[in-house]
Amino acid sequence: LLPILNYPDPRLRTIAKPVKEVTAEIKTLIADMIETMYDAQGIGLAASQVDQHIQLIVMDLSEDKNNPRVFINPKVTPLVEEKQPYEEGCLSVPEVYDKVERPNKVRIEALDENGEKIDEEVEGLLAVCIQHEMDHLNGVIFVDYLSRLKQTRARDKVRKIIKIREKQDEQ
Numbered sequence: 001l002l003p004i005l006n007y008p009d010p011r012l013r014t015i016a017k018p019v020k021e022v023t024a025e026i027k028t029l030i031a032d033m034i035e036t037m038y039d040a041q042g043i044g045l046a047a048s049q050v051d052q053h054i055q056l057i058v059m060d061l062s063e064d065k066n067n068p069r070v071f072i073n074p075k076v077t078p079l080v081e082e083k084q085p086y087e088e089g090c091l092s093v094p095e096v097y098d099k100v101e102r103p104n105k106v107r108i109e110a111l112d113e114n115g116e117k118i119d120e121e122v123e124g125l126l127a128v129c130i131q132h133e134m135d136h137l138n139g140v141i142f143v144d145y146l147s148r149l150k151q152t153r154a155r156d157k158v159r160k161i162i163k164i165r166e167k168q169d170e171q
């Protein structure tokens with residue numbers, strides 16, 4: 001399992017670099033990220049969150065957690081002007097949930113783990129999730145869209161949760 005960086009860790013603000021070639025170690029990273037995402041009960045994970053600053057996202061929205069998707073060097077283009085609110089969460093901001101408005105239909109252009117082209121139009125949770133992950137690759141965290149007060153509360157809450165988790169790990 002890979003350690004997930006927690007807000008407000010400044011490393012989460014790093015801009016991810018494009019992947020030049022899908023090497024063996026990138027394939028290992030992909031497998032480790034998928035395992036880490038499942039363990040953390042996430043439906044998406046960006047490489048930035050595990051302190052690897054390359055343009056790589058893994059996602060699995062399936063019920064049985066048996067259909068992982070890999071997006072390398074992704075480009076997301078909104079297909080509708082109108083934005084819809086969605087109650088987002090983030091593995092880097094544990095137990096903080098709040099509404100974020102995003103276009104709910106987007107085009108995804110990327111490469112998959114075999115370097116094959118992906119070019120899909122998606123909507124709903126998949127569209128929300130890919131935009132949330134793309135933000136991570138650009139050093140943006142969903143709490144950045146919230147008020148200052150909510151950002152302060154999020155920071156305090158994450159600090160408390162991490163302390164509790166560290167205590168649990170000691171026992």
Ligand SMILES: O=C(O)C[C@@H](Cc1ccccc1)[C@H](O)SCc1ccccc1
Nearest residue numbers: 042043044045088089090091092129132
């Ligand atoms: O990038 C992450 O931190 C994983 C995110 C992905 C996500 C964020 C907002 C909306 C959908 C997906 C989540 O922690 S995965 C947990 C989750 C699952 C279903 C709905 C919301 C959040």
Ligand SMILES: [Zn+2]
Nearest residue numbers: 089090091092
């Ligand atoms: Zn996130």
